[in-house]
Amino acid sequence: MSSPQQLLLERDKRINDAVALKKPDRVPIACLWDFFPAKWKGVTARDVMYDHQLMFDTWAECMQHFEPDTVDNPYPLRGFGPVIDILDFQHLKWAGHGLDDNVSYQFVELEVMQPEEYDHFLFDMSDFMVRRFWPRVYKAFAPLENLPPLNSVISYFWGIHNAVCLLTPEMESVRTAMIEAGKASAEVLKWTAAYGKKMAELGFPSSYGGFSQVPFDTLGDFFRGTKGIMMDLYRRPDKVMAACEKLLPIMIDTAIASTKRTGVKRVFVPLHKGLDTFMSPQQFDRFYWPHMKELLLTFIREGITPWVLAEGVCTNRLESFRDVPPGKVIYHFELTDIFHAKKVMRDRCCVRGNVPMSLLTVGTPEDVKAYCKKLIDVCGADGGFILDAAAPLSDARPENVQAMFDITKEYGVYS
Amino acid sequence: MQDLVNAVVDMREEDALSLTKKYAEEGVPPLEIMNAYKEALSIIGKRFEDGIYFVPELILSGEMMKAASELIKPLMAGGEHGEEGKKIGRFLLGTVEGDIHDIGKDMVHMLMEINGFDVRDLGVDVPAQRFCDEYEDFQPDIVGLSGLLTLSYDSMKAVVEGLKKIGARDKVKVIIGGGQLDEHACKYVEADAWVVDAVTGVKYALQWMEGRA
Numbered sequence: 001m002s003s004p005q006q007l008l009l010e011r012d013k014r015i016n017d018a019v020a021l022k023k024p025d026r027v028p029i030a031c032l033w034d035f036f037p038a039k040w041k042g043v044t045a046r047d048v049m050y051d052h053q054l055m056f057d058t059w060a061e062c063m064q065h066f067e068p069d070t071v072d073n074p075y076p077l078r079g080f081g082p083v084i085d086i087l088d089f090q091h092l093k094w095a096g097h098g099l100d101d102n103v104s105y106q107f108v109e110l111e112v113m114q115p116e117e118y119d120h121f122l123f124d125m126s127d128f129m130v131r132r133f134w135p136r137v138y139k140a141f142a143p144l145e146n147l148p149p150l151n152s153v154i155s156y157f158w159g160i161h162n163a164v165c166l167l168t169p170e171m172e173s174v175r176t177a178m179i180e181a182g183k184a185s186a187e188v189l190k191w192t193a194a195y196g197k198k199m200a201e202l203g204f205p206s207s208y209g210g211f212s213q214v215p216f217d218t219l220g221d222f223f224r225g226t227k228g229i230m231m232d233l234y235r236r237p238d239k240v241m242a243a244c245e246k247l248l249p250i251m252i253d254t255a256i257a258s259t260k261r262t263g264v265k266r267v268f269v270p271l272h273k274g275l276d277t278f279m280s281p282q283q284f285d286r287f288y289w290p291h292m293k294e295l296l297l298t299f300i301r302e303g304i305t306p307w308v309l310a311e312g313v314c315t316n317r318l319e320s321f322r323d324v325p326p327g328k329v330i331y332h333f334e335l336t337d338i339f340h341a342k343k344v345m346r347d348r349c350c351v352r353g354n355v356p357m358s359l360l361t362v363g364t365p366e367d368v369k370a371y372c373k374k375l376i377d378v379c380g381a382d383g384g385f386i387l388d389a390a391a392p393l394s395d396a397r398p399e400n401v402q403a404m405f406d407i408t409k410e411y412g413v414y415s
Numbered sequence: 416m417q418d419l420v421n422a423v424v425d426m427r428e429e430d431a432l433s434l435t436k437k438y439a440e441e442g443v444p445p446l447e448i449m450n451a452y453k454e455a456l457s458i459i460g461k462r463f464e465d466g467i468y469f470v471p472e473l474i475l476s477g478e479m480m481k482a483a484s485e486l487i488k489p490l491m492a493g494g495e496h497g498e499e500g501k502k503i504g505r506f507l508l509g510t511v512e513g514d515i516h517d518i519g520k521d522m523v524h525m526l527m528e529i530n531g532f533d534v535r536d537l538g539v540d541v542p543a544q545r546f547c548d549e550y551e552d553f554q555p556d557i558v559g560l561s562g563l564l565t566l567s568y569d570s571m572k573a574v575v576e577g578l579k580k581i582g583a584r585d586k587v588k589v590i591i592g593g594g595q596l597d598e599h600a601c602k603y604v605e606a607d608a609w610v611v612d613a614v615t616g617v618k619y620a621l622q623w624m625e626g627r628a
Contacts, residue, residue, distance in 0.1 A: 093515055103566060106515050226518055230471040231478060234426055277612060278470045312594060335594070335611075357595050361565040362603040391595070395565040 007203030020327040023383035027412030028069040034392035037062035046095035049081035070207035075192040082184040088139035113223040118239040140177035143170035209264025212255035215244035275312035352386040360396035365403035416451040423455035445487040502533040507555035509537035511570035520561040522613040543573035
């Protein structure tokens with residue numbers, strides 16, 4: 001029996017071998033757990049979003065049960081209930097805030113940035129963020145809308161008295177919210193670190209240490225909304241392009257900083273709006289792929305492995321996707337025909353996925369095992385493959401998740 | 416009005432709007448103008464099926480149509496409203512309980528209306544009971560259930576169960592739409608069809624109505 005320290009190295013090597021298109025000792029398996037551990041343990045999403053200790057115990061128990069090859073830290077993206085409460089966050093609905101206690105949080109489509117605000121965004125993004133974006137997305141910061149432009153404070157006769165704006169009762173409430181949110185975040189970060197340490201002690205490497213997005217997705221998801229950015233492709237394509245250019249270094253720098261902080265050199269990059277049906281090949285080639293490619297190549301140059309979650313169907317994007325150095329990128333497919341994708345990617349990129357969510361949610365363990373066997377036989381044949389669900393586990397049936405792990409560990413061993 | 420049809424099909428938004436204004440000012444009957452839009456939208460739908468057009472074009476053409484109908488509505492006499500009111504079927508639509516996603520649902524709403532359906536849209540996070548109550552009131556030919564998340568499977572199933580309970584299941588077609596749907600989910604929900612895009616959903620609806628006629 002290996003020690004946790006050995007297990008940590010073995011598991012990390014298993015993943016790294018697959019990324020490098022080599023055959024590990026067996027097919028690696030890992031998941032995006034979402035709120036599955038809560039469901040598995042019989043506690044609610046709401047409970048764990050607010051109770052850090054409960055989340056810690058539940059997740060640690062669940063990981064020790066399933067023993068995946070990497071684990072994701074639940075705190076940064078799940079354990080933030082108190083923080084988003086204080087900020088009165090508008091981009092999500094979550095358990096107890098518009099959704100039932102047992103339901104995963106859901107993204108709310110908002111057109112936070114109006115079409116005529118592109119110029120403000122492009123001229124001075126930070127000013128736009130503080131005085132327009134924050135007040136709309138974090139309602140606790142709504143009074144910041146009344147601040148004078150940040151760039152108007154220059155010298156003794158230019159803006160030196162602007163601080164008077166901070167004295168109103170509304171600004172007092174903003175300051176309080178900032179401090180309280182900061183304290184709540186400090187708690188979350190404390191638990192994040194503790195969980196990471198515990199997982200390492202148990203022999204589980206982290207699945208990723210940073211997060212990034214293709215600029216077009218960031219612009220669409222958070223600023224313009226899906227409908228807004230789709231119409232912008234026709235109404236103001238140059239502004240879309242300029243905004244994406246502006247966002248690109250931010251998407252790169254924040255992720256690199258995060259991998260340095262966490263020491264985990266894998267970055268998770270989910271794709272939202274570059275999918276086959278969401279834009280034409282011409283639109284993809286102009287607005288999506290150039291920035292995506294630069295993002296991936298920069299990470300690779302920094303020694304970071306991008307783990308790209310290609311949501312939806314991306315069959316028509318595979319030729320572009322493979323235009324990266326060999327053995328450096330993980331492509332995780334959701335609904336793309338992964339068997340075809342493996343053929344296209346065989347000599348270039350590690351393929352990850354894609355047990356259908358329908359099978360995991362309403363299928364039987366036999367269905368799941370049959371699909372996993374096919375994945376191992378076809379996609380896993382000569383390495384370069386990580387077995388995973390098609391998407392975050394969320395409502396999967398525990399017995400089906402069990403079947404997925406069991407078959408991979410039994411049947412996925414390379415001779 | 417081929418020039419108007421072409422402008423819409425080619426996504427020339429400004430041209431489409433100015434041509435719409437021009438024809439309205441020249442006294443072309445509003446219904447004829449709207450028919451040009453319908454013709455354009457059906458070409459756009461075909462192009463979506465053929466993989467030439469994608470979501471941006473569906474969204475933009477929906478916006479063009481909306482702008483045109485806002486421009487023209489004040490010109491419509493009561494009689495024309497009546498004529499426009501000749502619908503080919505009734506379609507009850509909503510995103511099921513627990514799910515708040517609406518982009519797909521809204522596209523279906525727009526396309527079903529253009530294709531001549533009387534659409535009642537219940538919005539998002541709609542409980543099964545509400546679908547059943549609205550069924551009784553609206554007597555739809557088709558019920559469309561939208562959901563992006565896997566939790567929607569159970570909510571969709573609950574609607575089908577509810578329809579069975581009120582003796583309506585064999586009188587109505589149920590179609591489910593969303594990114595996580597496939598034949599396994601459809602079988603579980605006991606729906607008549609599943610789709611992952613709006614255009615295919617409309618095709619099913621039109622086929623079913625033809626079958627009834």
